[in-house]
Amino acid sequence: MSASLQLPVVDLSSMHDGAAARLELARELDAACRQFGFFYLVGHGVQTRQVQALMASARAFFDAPLDAKRSIHMSKGGRAWRGYFQLGEELTSGRPDGKEGLYFGTELDESDPRVQAGTPLHGRNVFPSTPELRGAVLDYMEEITRVGHQLMALLALGLSLKETFFRERYTGDPTILFRIFNYPRVADPTDGWGVGEHTDYGFITLLKQDTVGGLQVRHRDGWLEVPDVPDSFVCNVGDMLERLTRGRYLSALHRVRSSARSDRLSMALFFDPAFDAALTPIETVAPDSYSPHTQVRWDDLDPHAVQQTYGEYLLSKVGRVFPWLREKAL
Numbered sequence: 001m002s003a004s005l006q007l008p009v010v011d012l013s014s015m016h017d018g019a020a021a022r023l024e025l026a027r028e029l030d031a032a033c034r035q036f037g038f039f040y041l042v043g044h045g046v047q048t049r050q051v052q053a054l055m056a057s058a059r060a061f062f063d064a065p066l067d068a069k070r071s072i073h074m075s076k077g078g079r080a081w082r083g084y085f086q087l088g089e090e091l092t093s094g095r096p097d098g099k100e101g102l103y104f105g106t107e108l109d110e111s112d113p114r115v116q117a118g119t120p121l122h123g124r125n126v127f128p129s130t131p132e133l134r135g136a137v138l139d140y141m142e143e144i145t146r147v148g149h150q151l152m153a154l155l156a157l158g159l160s161l162k163e164t165f166f167r168e169r170y171t172g173d174p175t176i177l178f179r180i181f182n183y184p185r186v187a188d189p190t191d192g193w194g195v196g197e198h199t200d201y202g203f204i205t206l207l208k209q210d211t212v213g214g215l216q217v218r219h220r221d222g223w224l225e226v227p228d229v230p231d232s233f234v235c236n237v238g239d240m241l242e243r244l245t246r247g248r249y250l251s252a253l254h255r256v257r258s259s260a261r262s263d264r265l266s267m268a269l270f271f272d273p274a275f276d277a278a279l280t281p282i283e284t285v286a287p288d289s290y291s292p293h294t295q296v297r298w299d300d301l302d303p304h305a306v307q308q309t310y311g312e313y314l315l316s317k318v319g320r321v322f323p324w325l326r327e328k329a330l
């Protein structure tokens, strides 16, 4: 564990200061995605008040009795795969995680052709009866999605592509999944993981965590602690961005250690390619010398060999972490 090393902090506030400032930001992002696959994002324009309000509502939800939480259990959410899942029901690395959670995604009603066709992961959200959570979740998803588009534009610039590159090809209608997790405190934190080591699946994850800590990222041959930085999001590259960039950007392994002191809350928004997108490497991008191909894959699936659409890839992954739901909803 290298305690002294810290992830890069990228400050988006200079984003509107002209072309030279944007290029500088793009270079910083490029370096962070190559070296770590992870960075802190500040100056993003999302109001602290909005984030804190959502976290407070989520905390109130998780503190409620299990019966109340189970009234919106995922098994009732059908193919859209939304709602509450209980401690032990998600198996990220083949064994149960020490977390419970709420699953959300883009809000779609029955007029959407994908909902009509019964496409998994598409549909309406299931909200708890506490009224404030609904509006707070929908507003937050919209706001973070906006930041996701901005990041992708800057990432394109850093790859010497047109800023609209990703939006035109892959993220005009991004796949947005949003998850709020509670990691209950444990008597012995060395006994298993809050979430086992894994990589994320899509393009970019924007994570807000509380101040408890426990997130760790694999860097070279060690694990780096990723404590909270005030008003930041922890952002990380997913498998499909690694694939598109031919390994220039790293989809880095990460995991979470639960705390013995208190519960931990985190909120992860996955900003990912359109469900029907087919992803092929970008010809003009030069792969890096530090190749992620040398990373031991956590799940034996090589994202560079994927021939499926993003949706197919995602479903194969999600089916593994929720085996009990796969049988019901896929």
Ligand SMILES: O=C(O)CCC(=O)C(=O)O
Residues within 6 Å of the ligand: 179, 181, 195, 200, 207, 209, 215, 254, 255, 256, 266, 267, 268
């Ligand atoms: O809760 C966290 O800090 C990380 C969660 C995570 O890695 C994930 O959901 O993919």
Ligand SMILES: [Fe+2]
Residues within 6 Å of the ligand: 198, 199, 200, 254
């Ligand atoms: Fe993750």
